[in-house]
Amino acid sequence: xxxxxxxxSTVAAGRIRLAGDLSxxxxxxxxxxxxxxxxxxxxxxACRVTGTRRHRFAGPLLVDVARSAEPAFxxxxxxxxxxxxxxxxxxxxxxxxxxxxxxxxxxGNVGALVGVWMDGFELDDLAPHLVVPGDRCGGRHIxxxxxxxxxxxxxxxxxxRLWERAG
Numbered sequence: 001x002x003x004x005x006x007x008x009s010t011v012a013a014g015r016i017r018l019a020g021d022l023s024x025x026x027x028x029x030x031x032x033x034x035x036x037x038x039x040x041x042x043x044x045x046a047c048r049v050t051g052t053r054r055h056r057f058a059g060p061l062l063v064d065v066a067r068s069a070e071p072a073f074x075x076x077x078x079x080x081x082x083x084x085x086x087x088x089x090x091x092x093x094x095x096x097x098x099x100x101x102x103x104x105x106x107x108g109n110v111g112a113l114v115g116v117w118m119d120g121f122e123l124d125d126l127a128p129h130l131v132v133p134g135d136r137c138g139g140r141h142i143x144x145x146x147x148x149x150x151x152x153x154x155x156x157x158x159x160x161r162l163w164e165r166a167g
Contacts, residue, residue, distance in 0.1 A: 013091075013144075014127055016065075016114070020149035021084070023070035030124055033116050036060035036068070041111055043131055045138035057115035057131045062086065062148070063103045065114050071100070071150045082107065083154075088130045088140075089147040096130065096140035100150070110134065114145065 014030045040058045047053060066086055074080040084100035102108040115129040116122065123129065130142035 014124055016128060016145050017147045018066070018069035018150070019147060020087075020151045021072040022150055023072055025069055028065065028068065030116055030128065033060055033065065033114055033128060036064050039111060039113050041113060041131060041133045043133055043135075043138065043141075045141065046136055047138070056119055057113060057129065058117040059113050059115040059128065059131075061103070062088075062098070062112040062114055062130065063100075063105070066100075066103075066148060066150050069150070072152065073100075078106075083152055085151050085153060087149045087151065088142050088145055089149070090130075090142040091127065091144040091146045094142055096132075096142055098132070098140070112140075114148075 015027050016033075017025075017027050019025050037060060038058055039061055040056060042054065042056045045053045045055075071081065071084060073084055081104060082099070082101040085097055086100060086103065087095060087097045089095045098110075098112060099108075102110050103112050110132065112130065112132045115131045118126075118129065127144040127146070130140065130145055132138075132140040135141065
């Protein structure tokens with residue numbers, strides 16, 4: 001079942017809320033996204049309903065967008081960032097989760113990007129898209145991105161520890 005967030009409706013179209021374990025949470029506009037270093041990727045989606053679709057997206061890397069809000073990992077501990085997750089929520093409730101290590105150039109280096117251009121056209125009216133190259137059917141493709149949350153995995157382990165104490 002898709003997740004919906006009442007807060008998503010408070011973020012204007014064409015803007016993305018950056019939230020979570022960040023030192024500088026903010027709302028970022030499409031113009032600010034376009035000011036970040038631009039990357040391009042061509043993707044092929046093998047969709048069950050519409051068949052194969054190919055698109056060329058351009059925009060900043062997801063890791064650069066997330067870094068602009070200063071994730072709260074310890075910069076002195078290189079591997080500390082590997083315990084962070086990045087969750088992306090679209091206006092339609094679809095969401096996807098990636099690990100920081102997956103998108104970080106020093107580790108997995110998956111060139112996930114926040115597309116603000118598609119096939120040469122600006123995505124102002126359609127809002128930015130999350131594009132994850134290599135996904136066969138575009139399963140983590142999120143259109144009309146509204147929110148990007150960066151979270152340390154501490155909450156996951158805290159829940160596990162609660163079960164240990166209860167058991």
